[in-house]
Amino acid sequence: MNGFSRSTIRLTLASMFTLAILAAYGNQPAHAATTAEQDEAATAKPVAASAITPAEARTIAKQAYIYGYPLVDSYRIQYAYFVDKSDPSYKAPWNHIKNIPNVYTPADTAVQTPNSDTPYSWAGLDLRAEPMVLSVPKIEKDRYYSIQFTDAYTFNFDYAGTATTGNDVGNFIVAGPGWKGETPKGIKKVFHSETDFILAIYRTQLFNPADIDIVKKIQAQYKVQPLSQFLGTAPPSAAPTVDFIKPLAKDEEKTSLEFFNIMNFVLSYCPTDPSEVELMKRFAEIGVGGDMAFDADKLSPEMKTAIEQGREDALQAYAEGVMKFSEGRVSAADLFGTRQSMKNNYLNRWLGTIGIYGNSEREAMYPVLRQDSEGRALSGANRYTLHFAADQYPPVNAFWSLTMYDLPQSLLVSNPINRYLINSPMLPNMKKDADGGITLYIQNESPGKDKESNWLPAPKGAFTTYMRLYWPKQAALDGSWTAPKLIRTN
Incomplete structure (x- = not known):
């Protein structure tokens, strides 16, 4: 759901195995590619089919698809919300807030299992150039509200709101992986993201239909601005313009190898976590990772079949996970949370797309x-x-x-x-x-x-x-x- 595209890089299959490339870059913050890097990526030579066997490729493809599906599905939603102005679900440009003064209805179809309890406000944050400051007003004691911070991996890395920071007036910094600044005066808390693009999801409780005007007044006081604007200082240089690649439709995410291009693109804005360096190296064996080029048309028939079989293996694992969820052997509490709380359980993270952007357990249970x-x-x-x-x-x-x-x-x-x-x-x-x-x-x-x-x-x-x-x-x-x-x- 994070729109993070650089359309000039024609990544074809890499999305699914995007993680691999990140290992090659270690833990350095992801960056927008220069022209030279784009040219190099466009002509990058896929991993030779002889480097690994089809059986090995199938195993890696399964792992990478399980890992990458939440990133790709989230990107699909964020592209609709913050990039494609022609999409009926479009909200606002990056780093602007969009208040929705009503609850979800059957007409809202971009997000599955939507909450129809609380009017939402949405902000897609691009943190590459500088942190953003989110300001909230004082909210009456008995009204619940929350701001959920979800990164490109779909981890809920933190919260502001009633249950965490309280209902008083507050200014909060949301900073990307490259920011090392000190906390300025007037800031209640700093939230650190491990990815360059994140989603801030606001929920404001609606007591009854007659209460909507009060909710609108609260929403109108939510503010999103760059840190330099909050401080009244000169802004830093703007981050390079991103040309977002077109996402797949929901049903195509399980059938098209273009999935891997999108996954690679998302990963190019996600520095590799230390816990995943070896995983990324493994994915790289089949050409998956941020800024990698992977052309399915250049694969041998055997390798292409192996990767497609790996995808089917992943879908089977997902179906088995859904069954466990239906039987209560896996709960919603297992599907949403921080990287640390989820212990890098990538299948559970994928199962979380059943109700994508669900809350972490202490904020809400399902x-x-x-x-x-x-x-x-x-x-x-x-x-x-x-x-x-x-x-x-x-x-x-x-x-x-x-x-x-x-x-x-x-x-x-x-x-x-x-x-x-x-x-x-x-x-x-x-x-x-x-x-x-x-x-x-x-x-x-x-x-x-x-x-x-x-x-x-x-x-x-x-x-x-x-x-x-x-x-x-x-x-x-x-x-x-x-x-x-x-x-x-x-």
Whole structure:
């Protein structure tokens, strides 16, 4: 989702194995290529097919595809948001903030499993020339907000907001890998990114539809500016202009070898982490890495087949991971976080693209209800209930929600009452059970007028539901509270 392209470099297959080249550059900050470097990259000779066997190439290709998919998918989104002004999802140029004064609806299709609880603000940050300063106003104590910082690898490397830095006025520096400056006066905290391009995702809680004007006033006070502008000093030299390469469509990411060009391009703005130097050297054996040229047309038929087989092996590993996720053997808490917390588990990072840009566990938890109480897949052909006893509501410091998504698209579901989720701020208007709890009705058709306040509409076909617990309490974090099961009632 980070748009980082230099279109003059015609990288063909390298995207998938981008990591390899970074090892060649050690841990130096990535940079925009000079004309000479671009010419060299354009004519770079692919690794000779005889250097490794097809079997070895297949193994490396599997590793590189697993590693690179989140980078490529994230780039696709960020290209739409910050580069392609003709795209319906376009937000703003790099280093500008775009406030969205409404929640997501089924019309929003760029991001899968979108949150429809909180109006978003988006800022794609280009940190090559200098750090950026993000300023926030004082926000009332009971309103949750957060700024999630996600790098080009899709690691959530830090947060600002209610649960971390509080709701007071604040100025925050976000700095790239090459910045070594001292913290200026008036800065509350400095956040360091290991990649040149990052995403800042703002979430501002909306209490109810009538609350939207207050949210708009808060959003209007969010500010993004270069550090030099904040300090009133002369700006540094501008970073070289980036000519972003066109991303693949979502479905093409699993079928086109152009995937590797895009991966290589993204990696060219990502200095190699010390923990991945050897991994990058391994990827380099098949010509993958930032600034590398890899031409699939120059591969022997055997090597091309081997790389395609490696991709299929990776997709099989992903499918097995999805199954574990559906069965609860892998949780959403395993899919999002810092590099350190995820321990370089690249398959889990890929699984995180199911709900790309999901929060880290201490900011939000995502119990996913993909099956009913008997382990059967969910379908709008059936009817379900979900019961919360009076003392068993999700334990949160902020709020919780349950959102409906269709499958396989993982998008919000159109319905006659325009209700895409049920959340805790809606509880006062819902019908209570005799025990003081609530029962939700999850089905395609209305459960009847007397129960519609508790109805979460489902599509006619396959679907899944995601709970979101914002700023979860310890009972959720340690597992002493668990989400109830969906009960099929027909």
